Amino acid sequence: xxxxxxxxxxxxxxxxxxxxxxxxxxxxxxxxxxxxxxxxxxxxxxxxxxxxxxxxxxxxxxxxxxxxxxxxxxxxxxxxxxxxxxxxxxxxxxxxxxxxxxxxxxxxxxxxxxxxxxxxxxxxxxxxxxxxxxxxxxxxxxxxxxxxxxxxxxxxxxxxxxxxx
Amino acid sequence: xxxxxxxxxxxxxxxxxxxxxxxxxxxxxxxxxxxxxxxxxxxxxxxxxxxxxxxxxxxxxxxxxxxxxxxxxxxxxxxxxxxxxxxxxxxxxxxxxxxxxxxxxxxxxxxxxxxxxxxxxxxxxxxxxxxxxxxxxxxxxxxxxxxxxxxxxxxxxxxxxxxxxxxxxxxxxxxxxxxxxxxxxxxxxxxxxxxxxxxxxxxxxxxxxxxxxxxxxxxxxxxxxxxxxxxxxxxxxxxxxxxxxxxxxxxxxxxxxxxxxxxxxxxxxxxxxxxxxxxxxxxxxxxxxxxxxxxxxxxxxxxxxxxxxxxxxxxxxxxxxxxxxxxxxxxxxxxxxxxxxxxxxxxxxxxxxxxxxxxxxxxxxxxxxxxxxxxxxxxxxxxxxxxxxxxxxxxxxxxxxxxxxxxxxxxxxxxxxxxxxxxxxxxxxxxxxxxxxxxxxxxxxxxxxxxxxxxxxxxxxxxxxxxxxxxxxxxxxxxxxxxxxxxxxxxxxxxxxxxxxxxxxxxxxxxxxxxxxxxxxxxxxxxxxxxxxxxxxxxxxxxxxxxxxxxxxxxxxxxxxxxxxxxxxxxxxxxxxxxxxxxxxxxxxxxxxxxxxxxxxxxxxxxxxx
Ligand SMILES: [Zn+2]
Ligand SMILES: [Zn+2]
Numbered sequence: 001x002x003x004x005x006x007x008x009x010x011x012x013x014x015x016x017x018x019x020x021x022x023x024x025x026x027x028x029x030x031x032x033x034x035x036x037x038x039x040x041x042x043x044x045x046x047x048x049x050x051x052x053x054x055x056x057x058x059x060x061x062x063x064x065x066x067x068x069x070x071x072x073x074x075x076x077x078x079x080x081x082x083x084x085x086x087x088x089x090x091x092x093x094x095x096x097x098x099x100x101x102x103x104x105x106x107x108x109x110x111x112x113x114x115x116x117x118x119x120x121x122x123x124x125x126x127x128x129x130x131x132x133x134x135x136x137x138x139x140x141x142x143x144x145x146x147x148x149x150x151x152x153x154x155x156x157x158x159x160x161x162x163x164x165x
Numbered sequence: 166x167x168x169x170x171x172x173x174x175x176x177x178x179x180x181x182x183x184x185x186x187x188x189x190x191x192x193x194x195x196x197x198x199x200x201x202x203x204x205x206x207x208x209x210x211x212x213x214x215x216x217x218x219x220x221x222x223x224x225x226x227x228x229x230x231x232x233x234x235x236x237x238x239x240x241x242x243x244x245x246x247x248x249x250x251x252x253x254x255x256x257x258x259x260x261x262x263x264x265x266x267x268x269x270x271x272x273x274x275x276x277x278x279x280x281x282x283x284x285x286x287x288x289x290x291x292x293x294x295x296x297x298x299x300x301x302x303x304x305x306x307x308x309x310x311x312x313x314x315x316x317x318x319x320x321x322x323x324x325x326x327x328x329x330x331x332x333x334x335x336x337x338x339x340x341x342x343x344x345x346x347x348x349x350x351x352x353x354x355x356x357x358x359x360x361x362x363x364x365x366x367x368x369x370x371x372x373x374x375x376x377x378x379x380x381x382x383x384x385x386x387x388x389x390x391x392x393x394x395x396x397x398x399x400x401x402x403x404x405x406x407x408x409x410x411x412x413x414x415x416x417x418x419x420x421x422x423x424x425x426x427x428x429x430x431x432x433x434x435x436x437x438x439x440x441x442x443x444x445x446x447x448x449x450x451x452x453x454x455x456x457x458x459x460x461x462x463x464x465x466x467x468x469x470x471x472x473x474x475x476x477x478x479x480x481x482x483x484x485x486x487x488x489x490x491x492x493x494x495x496x497x498x499x500x501x502x503x504x505x506x507x508x509x510x511x512x513x514x515x516x517x518x519x520x521x522x523x524x525x526x527x528x529x530x531x532x533x534x535x536x537x538x539x540x541x542x543x544x545x546x547x548x549x550x551x552x553x554x555x556x557x558x559x560x561x562x563x564x565x566x567x568x569x570x571x572x573x574x575x576x577x578x579x580x581x582x583x584x585x586x587x588x589x590x591x592x593x594x595x596x597x598x599x600x601x602x603x604x605x606x607x608x609x610x611x612x613x614x615x616x617x618x619x620x621x622x623x624x625x626x627x628x629x630x631x632x633x634x635x636x637x638x639x640x641x642x643x644x645x646x647x648x649x650x651x652x653x654x655x656x657x658x659x660x661x662x663x664x665x666x667x668x669x670x671x672x673x674x675x676x677x678x679x680x681x682x683x684x685x686x687x688x689x690x691x692x693x694x695x696x697x698x699x700x701x702x703x704x705x706x707x708x709x710x711x712x713x714x715x716x717x718x719x720x721x722x723x724x725x726x727x728x729x730x731x732x733x734x735x736x737x738x739x740x741x742x743x744x745x746x747x748x749x750x751x752x753x754x755x756x757x758x759x760x761x762x763x764x765x766x767x768x769x770x771x772x773x774x775x
Contacts, residue, residue, distance in 0.1 A: 003354050003421075004519050004539075011520045017730045017740075025748055027741040031734040040745050042752060051756045053749050065518060066546055096547035111551040112518040112543060163753045 052159030068110035080141035316465020402450035
């Protein structure tokens with residue numbers, strides 16, 4: 001099983017290298033362990049995360065693509081759908097069986113036709129449009145609703161931090 | 166929760182151990198030499214030898230020896246050749262307990278050195294997981310064999326203990342090597358860049374293990390049979406277990422070489438046969454031990470019975486998995502027919518699960534095609550089409566399908582390859598030595614890994630309340646899930662304290678409905694289709710902005726680097742790192758260009774602002 005996971009990951013890596021989506025880079029840092037990837041995601045234009053380059057870690061299970069990978073941002077993040085420890089809470093990353101929030105239809109959840117590229121693109125759109133129904137970070141969700149000015153300031157600070165400025 | 170077996174055992178490093186052993190041996194040899202070359206001792210020894218040989222006329226012999234001793238000794242000293250002296254020293258050392266222990270010690274040392282040599286030659290550096298598994302296995306083995314020698318066989322004499330130790334050392338050594346081969350095979354087959362040599366070395370070692378097993382069989386027949394049928398059966402079963410597990414790895418190589426379908430019948434039945442043979446042999450072995458020891462109320466038989474229970478459980482689980490497999494196969498056969506040749510040819514897409522082309526495929530009712538094995542594995546997990554998410558259970562129609570369609574994840578196929586579930590072993594005993602003295606080892610011996618039925622809801626509730634009294638911020642649901650896994654408030658508290666249980670999000674405030682964010686899809690769309698970064702710095706960029714210029718120098722290189730996917734891992738890794746650097750540098754330059762002066766300025770172009 002791990003063999004087929006590996007072949008699929010290799011195929012995805014190849015595709016992401018040859019045809020990278022704009023502003024997204026992903027791949028295994030150390031190919032000794034092909035099940036741990038690092039991704040760089042550029043904050044979408046025209047949003048408060050614009051211009052930032054956010055590093056994240058993807059951990060794939062041995063039965064990938066039957067089960068989804070886990071994704072965790074490696075930099076500080078302040079976003080309604082990202083936990084304080086960097087874990088990303090989006091429906092595409094939830095296995096079909098589990099539904100911790102109880103609000104997703106199974107159509108939005110993980111299936112083997114999803115891919116790293118689709119995950120990362122969903123994360124980009126999540127950065128642009130937070131879903132404040134899932135309260136991964138309640139403070140961020142509240143600030144997003146009530147004090148957008150301050151939210152943008154924090155986001156800008158994080159963007160500058162990721163760029164080392 | 167990691168298995169906390171032998172962790173802090175102060176095992177000396179091999180160099181120190183070898184040096185110590187050699188030193189001890191040389192001291193012992195020196196001692197033996199000095200004693201044996203002492204004329205008095207020699208006289209005594211010859212005396213004893215003559216006394217033993219000639220029981221006739223003891224008195225006169227004794228009288229004769231005394232005056233003869235001096236001249237013969239002198240002559241002997243002069244002509245003493247090396248081999249005589251060696252035999253003498255050896256016999257002396259075998260008689261002297263302290264010397265004998267040093268000899269045994271040096272034998273173990275040599276074995277350890279040999280083991281390390283094999284490890285270096287075949288495996289290179291052990292990975293952490295492998296080393297950990299090896300340690301677990303070793304201590305489990307030592308524990309069980311201790312039980313066996315003193316609890317089952319109940320040996321009384323030191324010689325017997327030594328003989329059994331020698332036997333178990335050989336068996337255990339092969340056992341560990343076999344385990345290492347298995348782990349390494351799994352690792353090699355799941356990593357992309359393995360040379361042929363790594364596999365070849367492993368196969369050679371597996372061949373060696375088989376040869377050594379044959380030797381053990383011969384030894385069992387030669388020494389075990391005369392000692393009784395029981396002894397022979399014990400020895401035979403142990404050899405057989407090592408042999409079967411090594412053969413299983415070889416069989417996996419065979420399957421891999423033939424590129425067998427991981428969920429196909431050939432692979433499945435191969436694993437089934439090996440798994441059940443190993444389980445049955447071990448079961449019979451343990452039952453034999455219980456019957457032989459003939460004492461139902463003793464520590465040893467308690468341990469054996471627990472192991473028996475564990476084995477029965479495993480066997481049961483294996484059978485259940487087999488029934489599931491056959492039911493699933495039947496279900497797939499009847500409900501999702503193989504697609505016809507034309508359908509497969511017409512379908513240009515690869516299998517959506519593994520991304521590989523399809524020569525033959527199964528067709529779901531929604532007319533999506535997948536590989537048989539891919540679909541088989543997916544259907545065990547979720548009863549819907551991966552592509553269109555249409556539910557499959559409804560289309561099946563028969564009630565018998567409900568069971569195979571929703572099996573627990575623990576029942577996944579194929580055997581031995583399921584994702585490593587976090588084990589929650591039951592420890593028979595746990596010894597935390599460092600509590601008493603810092604250098605004492607801390608270990609626990611794991612006896613069973615039986616997955617017990619989950620505790621009743623009321624039990625969990627009680628435990629949840631117990632834990633929540635200490636950690637009120639954790640919601641009951643999270644704690645209940647954790648407690649269902651650990652079954653122990655103490656373990657859960659440990660997990661929380663050591664940060665293994667992530668802190669929960671505080672429940673979201675429910676005061677007001679969230680404002681729907683303005684549609685931004687176009688914005689994202691435009692980012693992903695906009696031109697590459699060189700166009701991004703706006704015209705307002707001051708021409709003397711060095712960073713922006715740098716970025717413009719950088720960016721043109723980004724194109725060609727992206728376009729290659731090298732065949733070598735190192736080149737890929739380097740290219741990935743380079744592309745990352747470029748991405749960050751370009752983003753930095755763009756950010757500077759956009760906001761040259763005031764870094765504190767709020768984000769200018771967020772459409773949500775006003
Ligand atoms: Zn497939
Ligand atoms: Zn479908």
